[in-house]
Amino acid sequence: MSVVTNTTTIGAIDAPSRRNTELMMMVFAIAISVFAYANVGLAIDGSLPSGMFGYGAGLILLGGVAHLVVRKFAPYADPLLLPLATLLNGLGLVLIWRLDQSPRLIQRAEYLYGSYSPDAPKQLLYSAIGVALFVAVLIVLKDHRILQRYTYISMVAALILLVIPMFFPAVNGAKIWISLGSFTIQPGEFAKILIAVFFSGYLMVKRDALALASRRFMGMYLPRGRDLGPIITIWALSILILVFETDLGTSLLFFGLFVVMLYVATERTSWIVFGLLMSAAGAVGVASFEPHVQERVNAWLEPFSKATMAQSDQIAQSLMSFGSGGTLGTGLGQGHSDLIMFAANADFILSTVGEELGLAGMMAVLLIYGLIVERGVRTALAARDPFGKLLAIGLSGAFAIQVFVVAGGVMGLIPLSGMTMPFLAYGGSSVLANWALIAILIRISDTARRPAPAPAPTSDAEMTQVVRP
């Protein structure tokens, strides 16, 4: 084996572990979050918040544990992924805590549910569970290729997760939750990872068949039904389920995931065309019989029209939040993004970033997301096995699409379709799933950057020179 493989952009051999860089970045991420927390307290009460010590200690503990586990179990992992996720998670906690202080939201909760409980402590708990899951994935999953064995199990699990919410009552018009007592899970977030695992496993095996054994049809190469059949079935099934559960964001995400992974696996541009045609057909088809979709599109086209405002003024409120933030923002704790009311700290948390941190803060946050995606794509490029490549690009592609769909939705760039901003938004499932996603990416990048074991001294060379008498 040569010293440098020219198929990767990262030196494969003798790459520095970069663990100390990671530690430094972690300190930075946590310091920023704690500073932001203090900032909110000072802006709202004029004093340092009493929970600051607990919050800071919690964040340091979570970040520290995560870092130590990476140091021990994935020493060659990408040094940026963990600090970026920690920064977003920490900022998210601050924003959720800030919205917890909103008298407007407290009043609303008391009016609707008779009581009010703050979300930030719950989110801190979810973050702890999320980091625990992150640690568990890194410890248990010694090599990402093990996941290959669970290709079909992943598929079944994903489908089950997607079907279950149908048997639970709809929450705010979408059947995407499983409620167990007071605990609710949004299985779509986990299904995202499982579907990526299934696609990677299946496509890795079938990629040659898909790419080569195809028939020409109208200038495009179409694969044989028996190769494409299973994957298209699973994909169509999941989209259908989601459409019936009116979870448009997740169906869009799955569709994007499908096209991206198929394209990477087959290296055929025609798949993009094929995918876009299908999505256009699908969108028109769904929109024609789903009033929910039509409402969303109308709300997107005319957020301030009377009809839209009567339905829901969320988009309008969100846009005004961004507008009021302006270039530098109102400052943490000093905006009125809570006027969005419902889901202000979940789907619409980005509006609070826009209003209180302004254009500058929005650009920073979007660039952090961009960096996570970029590190994910680099991991895919660096990975040496096709399964790892596919899984890494699948996960980071899904991450990018999710960010785009949510942020684009709340900013009125595309119709709103209800998903959460990874790490930033309030929600247990989202935090857990995204920590797991980062763990898998870190595992793949560790494998990719791990120095190849030095060639064992073998006697092969001598053996070939044996001259038989």
Added chain:
Amino acid sequence: MNKPLRRIAIFCGVLIFALLARTNYLQYVKADELNTRDENRRVRIERYAHERGDIIVDGGKAVTGSKETEDSDFKYKRVWQDGPMWAPVTGYSSQAFGATQLESIEDGILTGNDDQLFFDRTMSMFTGDKKQGGNVVTTLNSAAQKAAFTGLGDKKGAVAALDPQTGAILALASTPSYDPSTFAGNSDKDSKAWQTLQKDKDKPMLNRALRETYPPGSTFKIVTAAAALENELYTDIDAKTNSPVPFRMPQTTQDLPNEGNIQCENVSLREALRISCNTVFGKISDDLGNQKMIDEADKFGFNKEVFTPVRADASVYPKDNPPQNAMAGIGQASNRATPLQMAMVASAVANDGKLMQPYMVAKRQSPSLDDIYTHEPEQLSQPLSGENAQKLQEMMKTVVESGTGSNAKIPGVTVGGKTGTAQHGLGNSENPYAWFVSYAKTDSGSPVAVAVVVEDSKATRDDISGGGLAAPIAKKVMQAVIDSKK
């Protein structure tokens, strides 16, 4: 697989770039438009986020205040002391229903957003002080206001009192009134209070002192007398006039009647005013003609809105045909005047012919109580010469001393006045309005001129007279002003 990977990386980059472009567009390009939208509650939230400045009477006493609310959006709401009494002065300022009068006109000062307060705002930004509104110091005299308000009691009516020497408004009462505090917030309770007021047949929210025009009745004879003197139709107020009884109105076969069985034939101007002869003043109006009457009325402020700075409706002396003009000369027909207008008439006479611009904002103060504006008294016009003004004062004094206005007598003070009982309704079918306009005069000139109108539909017709219903109220107001000057 790396070629498609790189393309996917570019695709992801495009997604992020689209978001960056969009956030720039929203927060930089569109920010102003979004921030000025009607739907944007932030403007109103900011408006009620801090305490509003006060409206001040007696040179230092606040009649308004701010109260912290339970409401999550609008932190402070407006409260008033003696709301019903001061409502015709302050107007209202409600989170749900907007603002009127001083609360609306002086809103910039009261909220602290006015450009004149730019320096204060900038300073408090650096010192970290809480944003505050400035104060509006009015000319109102609380003793006079109280006398007017309690004098009207549960009767329908209005009082306007002026300082003739400066034009300062001393009292501005209107009954029935309303308490602006009851709907200052935006709760259901506020909304109900508002609805009730809107539906009230007695129109409690109408500012009768400024916004209701009544036929001025006999009180207008002061203007007619002034016109006669100014146009030199008559020069001696004690000389006999050329006025027959009955006086047949021009171009008609109808006689202008006098009220009751009074002796009006060829009486002097003084006597005509004392017993309120319709024939004498009807003839004066006819002799002078419509245009001269309009000219004189205009000099007193008719046919023009008055800004105090709160707008008062224009009083009307119309262009009309001779018989109507004769009627208008005694304050009937299409002649209409606001109580403020009649107070202006009395004040011009009392101030030796100089009519001062009525005003009620004496000063505007910054939140740190520095004066940023002080009103300078300003002459509006000169409806009559000093000499003629003194003649009219003599005539009005006689009305109070030995005429219909004797109820307004104040011991030790010279009081001049004129009663009025204005007919209204089709064919004089409804109860008339009782009027009284007067002024008091001391050694240092006249401190107060007042106009009172009582529209009391409950009283029996015969009990209604300017001297009986309105004069006692005017007396109390004048007394209150004189007492507070001591």
